[in-house]
Amino acid sequence: MRHVLAVLVDNKPGVLVRVAGLFARRGFNIESLAVGTTVDKTISRMTIEVEADEPTLEQIIKQLYKLINVLKVSNLTNEPSVHRELAMIKVRANSANRAEIQQIFETFRAKVVDVSHQSLIAEVTGNEEKIEAIIMLLSSYGILEIVRTGKISLLRGNKTTRNGEAKEKGQ
Amino acid sequence: MKLNGAQMVIHSLKKEGVDTIFGYPGGAVLSLYDQLYDSDIRHILARHEQGATHAADGYARATGRPGVVFATSGPGATNLVTGITTAYMDSVPMVIFTGQVAISLIGTDAFQEADITGITYPVTKHSYLVKDVNQLPVIIKEAFHIATTGRCGPVLIDLPKDIQAAEGKFDYPAGVNIPGYNPTYHGHPGQIARAAKMIAQAERPVIYSGGGIVFSGADNYLLQLAELTNIPVTTTLMGLTGFPGNHRLSLGMLGMHGNYWSNMAVSEADLIIAVGARFDERVTGNVSRFVEGKKIIHIDIDPAEIGKNIGVDIPIVGDANLVLCELVKKVEPVDTTLWLEQIEEWKQQGPLHYEQDMDGEIAPQFVIEQIYEQTEGKALITTEVGQHQMWTAQYYRFSRPRSLASSGGLGAMGYGFPASLGVQVGRPDELVFCIAGDGSFLMNAQELATAVAYNIPVKVAIINNGYLGMVRQLQELFCRGRYHSVQLEKGPDFAKLAEAYGAVGLRVDKPAEVAPALRRAMETPGPVVIDFRVKADENVFPMVPPSAQINEMIRGTKK
Numbered sequence: 001m002r003h004v005l006a007v008l009v010d011n012k013p014g015v016l017v018r019v020a021g022l023f024a025r026r027g028f029n030i031e032s033l034a035v036g037t038t039v040d041k042t043i044s045r046m047t048i049e050v051e052a053d054e055p056t057l058e059q060i061i062k063q064l065y066k067l068i069n070v071l072k073v074s075n076l077t078n079e080p081s082v083h084r085e086l087a088m089i090k091v092r093a094n095s096a097n098r099a100e101i102q103q104i105f106e107t108f109r110a111k112v113v114d115v116s117h118q119s120l121i122a123e124v125t126g127n128e129e130k131i132e133a134i135i136m137l138l139s140s141y142g143i144l145e146i147v148r149t150g151k152i153s154l155l156r157g158n159k160t161t162r163n164g165e166a167k168e169k170g171q
Numbered sequence: 172m173k174l175n176g177a178q179m180v181i182h183s184l185k186k187e188g189v190d191t192i193f194g195y196p197g198g199a200v201l202s203l204y205d206q207l208y209d210s211d212i213r214h215i216l217a218r219h220e221q222g223a224t225h226a227a228d229g230y231a232r233a234t235g236r237p238g239v240v241f242a243t244s245g246p247g248a249t250n251l252v253t254g255i256t257t258a259y260m261d262s263v264p265m266v267i268f269t270g271q272v273a274i275s276l277i278g279t280d281a282f283q284e285a286d287i288t289g290i291t292y293p294v295t296k297h298s299y300l301v302k303d304v305n306q307l308p309v310i311i312k313e314a315f316h317i318a319t320t321g322r323c324g325p326v327l328i329d330l331p332k333d334i335q336a337a338e339g340k341f342d343y344p345a346g347v348n349i350p351g352y353n354p355t356y357h358g359h360p361g362q363i364a365r366a367a368k369m370i371a372q373a374e375r376p377v378i379y380s381g382g383g384i385v386f387s388g389a390d391n392y393l394l395q396l397a398e399l400t401n402i403p404v405t406t407t408l409m410g411l412t413g414f415p416g417n418h419r420l421s422l423g424m425l426g427m428h429g430n431y432w433s434n435m436a437v438s439e440a441d442l443i444i445a446v447g448a449r450f451d452e453r454v455t456g457n458v459s460r461f462v463e464g465k466k467i468i469h470i471d472i473d474p475a476e477i478g479k480n481i482g483v484d485i486p487i488v489g490d491a492n493l494v495l496c497e498l499v500k501k502v503e504p505v506d507t508t509l510w511l512e513q514i515e516e517w518k519q520q521g522p523l524h525y526e527q528d529m530d531g532e533i534a535p536q537f538v539i540e541q542i543y544e545q546t547e548g549k550a551l552i553t554t555e556v557g558q559h560q561m562w563t564a565q566y567y568r569f570s571r572p573r574s575l576a577s578s579g580g581l582g583a584m585g586y587g588f589p590a591s592l593g594v595q596v597g598r599p600d601e602l603v604f605c606i607a608g609d610g611s612f613l614m615n616a617q618e619l620a621t622a623v624a625y626n627i628p629v630k631v632a633i634i635n636n637g638y639l640g641m642v643r644q645l646q647e648l649f650c651r652g653r654y655h656s657v658q659l660e661k662g663p664d665f666a667k668l669a670e671a672y673g674a675v676g677l678r679v680d681k682p683a684e685v686a687p688a689l690r691r692a693m694e695t696p697g698p699v700v701i702d703f704r705v706k707a708d709e710n711v712f713p714m715v716p717p718s719a720q721i722n723e724m725i726r727g728t729k730k
């Protein structure tokens with residue numbers, strides 16, 4: 001089953017390597033990973049999507065907590081939360097089909113961020129299903145290149161993953 | 172107070188109470204050694220950086236204090252990796268200082284540059300690459316704290332050359348503030364009460380104890396728990412010294428080369444109380460069959476060990492000493508009379524056995540038993556890795572915590588001899604024996620020079636069968652005797668090798684000479700190497716074949 005973890009870590013050099021290395025050497029599968037700083041610049045937030053059964057997920061969380069630079073791990077999978085991904089899609093386009101392609105963009109509320117004689121770049125955000133759907137539709141025109149950010153997630157409401165931070169270590 | 176980085180290191184080590192460093196100098200740690208020149212901290216110069224780490228590891232296991240290592244950048248640092256990994260696998264506290272090229276050169280493939288923090292991420296509890304000299308005091312304080320608390324382990328500090336020379340303000344912190352590190356020591360009272368209840372209901376309980384007993388100093392409470400409840404105790408290799416080997420409730424070691432009766436007991440048990448042990452595959456054999464029909468209480472300081480290899484009924488995260496202290500207050504005697512009788516029956520059915528013809532070749536097990544007798548079981552023992560290690564676990568009955576240092580998790584050949592030097596340095600008044608194989612001794616034999624230079628009086632017993640015996644045994648059993656690359660028959664004359672280094676070398680060929688040679692070694696001041704020429708084809712039994720069920724042992728034939 002797929003799980004989404006929000007991981008708060010020290011914003012220090014090498015921390016990403018420690019986390020990624022942990023997944024690699026223990027044979028855990030990362031589906032996607034997104035990293036950025038938080039309001040507190042000394043702390044980064046990683047959103048990690050993993051494919052794991054329950055015992056493996058428990059191990060992943062416990063092993064993450066063993067890293068000294070990991071402050072808090074929250075499992076958002078079963079919490080009401082908003083999941084988003086951003087993709088930029090470069091699609092083959094010419095004067096004949098450009099309008100048609102732009103119609104698809106509009107349906108998905110994708111923005112055109114680059115135009116050339118032979119191509120268009122669309123910027124689209126949404127959940128994974130939405131991104132997959134637009135990719136599928138555009139593929140018949142010829143997709144030249146895709147870049148995706150990986151999932152980022154936030155809990156709904158005023159609850160934050162920082163609640164009780166660091167207190168839960170080792171439990 | 173203004174100090175340079177190198178001075179900060181030495182001042183910090185003094186504050187941490189470090190009296191001994193094991194190390195090897197080089198270009199990137201010139202400043203560190205320059206500061207050692209004016210310091211009263213003892214530095215033991217090993218002859219290879221790997222030897223330095225193993226010695227520091229032995230020192231830590233024997234004393235409970237962290238081992239400290241110095242090494243230079245590049246090859247100096249990479250030579251540490253096996254030693255660091257050994258310590259990591261066996262949860263041994265160490266703080267390692269490596270030199271690094273100057274910050275401006277990092278990433279340029281400079282001379283003797285190696286990314287040692289990168290290389291050791293998977294095998295250190297934590298590590299630091301110092302980029303600001305002002306952070307050094309805090310980093311060292313944190314390093315010692317992390318290495319010696321919770322589940323102990325090695326911490327590495329990589330010190331660029333210019334950081335060692337740079338000046339900064341030195342103010343050694345009194346404590347640490349590490350938001351991401353907060354080990355749990357006290358077990359959950361509710362869980363402890365549930366465990367006591369489960370123990371009271373058990374009919375065939377076994378305590379399975381590991382290195383956590385030794386490292387947390389829980390041996391007294393373990394003894395109390397066993398005696399209060401009449402529950403027998405089987406231990407891992409790491410846990411052997413945590414419970415007296417001659418006690419009526421001692422079952423000795425379990426697992427791949429564990430005793431027949433211990434493995435039978437664990438197989439047939441209805442409750443396993445695991446303390447400071449981690450259900451390693453060498454212990455459980457086939458995991459799914461191991462757990463069948465039993466309840467499991469698992470006490471460990473590392474939450475990630477609980478549920479990692481095996482599902483448990485009552486998890487208790489905490490320090491073994493503190494948890495057992497609470498648990499013994501709640502338990503009541505369990506009627507295990509029938510159960511102990513059953514175990515006694517297994518003992519009669521499958522005792523450890525070997526034959527010693529006093530006119531024939533020396534049996535390796537006989538040497539171990541003689542070491543046990545001649546030392547009255549009081550020596551501090553280190554082992555290398557292989558058959559002799561398992562025979563030591565089987566035939567030397569340990570009675571004191573921290574009296575065995577052996578590479579359990581990593582199984583690193585080359586560990587035992589340098590480790591024995593660290594053990595002896597840390598416990599100068601004790602008799603220290605290294606039990607070695609002829610293969611593994613050669614992996615760090617150069618440390619004879621260290622032993623002689625510092626007159627470290629360890630006694631090395633080489634169980635010399637002319638083979639990489641454990642691999643030979645595996646090839647005999649699983650490769651139809653097609654021996655490949657396991658013969659060491661043209662090996663050196665170990666007695667002469669010892670003499671060449673300036674140590675005393677003895678050679679023993681006859682069973683009757685074993686005890687006199689051991690006595691002579693013990694009476695001889697300074698380091699002694701005894702080359703015991705033993706039978707070549709002896710196997711370690713019992714043996715659980717890989718991935719078999721733990722009660723499916725090859726027991727060997729009574730010849």
